[in-house]
Amino acid sequence: MPSTLDDFAVISTIGSGSYGTCRKIRRKKDGKVLAWKEMDYGSMTETEKQMLVSEVNLLRELRHSNIVRYYDRIIDRSNTTIYIIMEYCDRGDLASLISRCRRDEVYMEEDFVWKILVQITQALQECHRRKNGKAVLHRDLKPANIFLDSDENVKLGDFGLARVLHHETSFAKTYVGTPYYMSPELVNNMSYNEKSDIWSMGCILYELCALRPPFTASNQHELNKKIRVGDFARIPNKYTDGLNNVVAKIIRVEVHKRPTIDEVLNEPLVMKKRTSLG
């Protein structure tokens, strides 16, 4: 039996962006707390609507402890809105956590960074595993798309929807935000691939340590130049050479020198942390 809007009660709004609005909701039949993302598809072309439907269908296939669980979707044609019902992550997103740490001038504990590294990598490994020959690339990995549950487990969100969001439409043109995590190949207008997600992951891990991205600039042109060169400072001295070396290995401009997801997971220190941190 497909869900309807009447099956849920909205508790509060928990996020909003160019994509739409995210709300905390309660499923009436059992009181389970979930979240839904509301997206207005009214300004999308038929092609983009089809892209959205196929992306949502891909979300349905992704089942992993480190990927935000998809539950259902509701399409309300009366207001051209799709409601994508997903797992609630009560510790919010990494972007908010980084902002709080920067405000309070408090660095994150190294073991917490390792835990995030291991779990993001595991989530990407699941997505890059080819399902029916089709890898699910995130395409918009950033701290605002990575969430934490009550046990501080990582939950990757918003998979695949970026392809629709970045598609040339008035809807997508409202896409805001500085692309700090954009890979060199994307800056050079080359094709996006699994290793582009890995570059973005490296930039996110760097920011968890330094509380700022590895590449920053006052405008897109200057940012692109820095990304192409690929030079960045070591993560703060509080962190070990082991963590610094893994992060630096990931943020490599040359795609063929950047590790695959499996190579990251097979790094001796990552394997050790994967065992000890659980």
Ligand SMILES: CNC(=O)c1c(C)[nH]c(/C=C2\C(=O)Nc3ccc(Cl)cc32)c1C
């Ligand atoms: C201030 N907002 C928050 O702390 C917050 C909380 C407690 N949860 C979220 C976000 C989500 C959440 O809880 N579940 C989600 C599923 C998919 C997507 Cl794209 C986002 C979410 C947010 C942004």
